[in-house]
Amino acid sequence: VIIPTLADVRALDAADPLGPLRDLFDLPDGLTYLDGNSLGALPRATAGRLHEVVTTEWGRGLIRSWDDAHWFDAPRRLGDKLAPLIGAAPGEVAVSDCTSVNLYKALHAAMSTVDPERSIIVVERDAFPTDRYVAQAVAHRFGADLHLVERDNLYEALSPHVGVLLVSEIDYRTGHWCEMAEVTASAHHEGIVTVWDLCHSVGAVPIDVHAAHADYAVGCTYKYLNGGPGAPAFVWSHPRHADRRSSPITGWWSHAEPFAMSRTFTAGEGATAWLTGAQPILALAALDCGLDTVLAGAPAGEMSALRAKSVALTELFLTLVDARLGDQLEVITQRDPTRRGSQVSLAHPDAYGVVQALAARGVVGDVRGGSTPDADLARFGFAPLYTRFVDVWQAVDQLAEVLGADEHKDPAYAIRRTVT
Ligand SMILES: *Cc1c(COP(=O)(O)O)cnc(C)c1O
Numbered sequence: 001v002i003i004p005t006l007a008d009v010r011a012l013d014a015a016d017p018l019g020p021l022r023d024l025f026d027l028p029d030g031l032t033y034l035d036g037n038s039l040g041a042l043p044r045a046t047a048g049r050l051h052e053v054v055t056t057e058w059g060r061g062l063i064r065s066w067d068d069a070h071w072f073d074a075p076r077r078l079g080d081k082l083a084p085l086i087g088a089a090p091g092e093v094a095v096s097d098c099t100s101v102n103l104y105k106a107l108h109a110a111m112s113t114v115d116p117e118r119s120i121i122v123v124e125r126d127a128f129p130t131d132r133y134v135a136q137a138v139a140h141r142f143g144a145d146l147h148l149v150e151r152d153n154l155y156e157a158l159s160p161h162v163g164v165l166l167v168s169e170i171d172y173r174t175g176h177w178c179e180m181a182e183v184t185a186s187a188h189h190e191g192i193v194t195v196w197d198l199c200h201s202v203g204a205v206p207i208d209v210h211a212a213h214a215d216y217a218v219g220c221t222y223k224y225l226n227g228g229p230g231a232p233a234f235v236w237s238h239p240r241h242a243d244r245r246s247s248p249i250t251g252w253w254s255h256a257e258p259f260a261m262s263r264t265f266t267a268g269e270g271a272t273a274w275l276t277g278a279q280p281i282l283a284l285a286a287l288d289c290g291l292d293t294v295l296a297g298a299p300a301g302e303m304s305a306l307r308a309k310s311v312a313l314t315e316l317f318l319t320l321v322d323a324r325l326g327d328q329l330e331v332i333t334q335r336d337p338t339r340r341g342s343q344v345s346l347a348h349p350d351a352y353g354v355v356q357a358l359a360a361r362g363v364v365g366d367v368r369g370g371s372t373p374d375a376d377l378a379r380f381g382f383a384p385l386y387t388r389f390v391d392v393w394q395a396v397d398q399l400a401e402v403l404g405a406d407e408h409k410d411p412a413y414a415i416r417r418t419v420t
Helices: 005-017 019-024 045-059 062-068 072-086 099-113 129-142 179-189 270-274 280-298 302-325 353-361 391-405
Strands: 093-095 120-124 143-151 162-168 193-197 218-219 236-237 343-347 367-369 379-383
Touching: 005 302, 005 391, 019 280, 019 353, 045 062, 045 280, 062 099, 062 218, 072 093, 072 236, 072 280, 093 270, 099 129, 099 162, 099 218, 129 143, 129 162, 129 270, 129 343, 129 379, 179 193, 193 343, 193 367, 280 302, 302 343, 302 391, 353 379, 353 391
Parallel strands: 120 143, 120 162, 162 193, 193 218
Antiparallel strands: 093 236, 218 236, 343 379, 367 379
């Protein structure tokens, strides 16, 4: 293996056709931001757009802006804009609420379509906690059992007693990328309906829910889609379920004709049925700007160039970590690039201290815990729209400084912040 020098890394940036996309973002000078997998960077267009929505559309247009400024259609319009990034068709994706709420809707809808004999919901034991909590609530509602399985043993958990399988395409802790088409095919072979959590895949890897024959999918937009903190999430279901599935939260926005103010509920078609009530227009306007940045890098939803850069970034990080720090940290993420997303996770007994000491040096990653402190992981996300190769170099260089000087042992890092 040839270890790249700083000059080599600078040359990679100079030759990177996606390099200019970084200018779409307002990133602080001197900061190495490797946490776009938790909160995407601020697009330059967002502040101006929000100002316009607040002062002109709201301030001047007032109530008429629901029509004139197309506020009312925003959840479906943005759903259509996002759709190519997950391989969905127009009219199928709704942008609304948070991922947890959409997950509840999708799991509930899926369970309500399966034979009552199928009284098991299968979820990964190490799934993102909200996914487990929501699945538990839905299982309770249907009198079903929740089966928690290891991600490596998903196939063994599939049986004719299972109604629904919930899987994260990319694991939020390790970055492991699960084969959506293969898992879906095995599930369908047993008559099981699949619900996919795309939080860590959308905007990071190519997704094709139709090619994979997936049933339902949800995901978040404040990570790789740069929608802003708490930006509305999305929900999709395959049109083959359209006649049978129903959202458990039917509000006036799910109605075919909300302004008919009808006494009876008639579900709207496609994405409309997933909506609930009035949606946060300011947050949707910010998400619109976030989607613009991704679509600038992935024209027409084609993720291949962004994916190629993401692989090059994670490969460089792994090469430098192996060469300089291989004996001090354990790489948890898949070595095979086809099996990992756009992040790399490193295990260290004091991962929290390491990440805090790095932040003090201007390199931002984050920490996700295991069931024991020993299993803590330092996560580094490489959002391909704005991460430079020199950022990767800088991160490993600063990591070497932190570990070399035992900076992570600073007692100040013994107290955890609320958000790690
Ligand atoms: C980020 C994330 C969520 C976020 O859920 P919200 O309800 O939008 O806060 C859910 N699931 C996974 C796997 C995530 O990574």
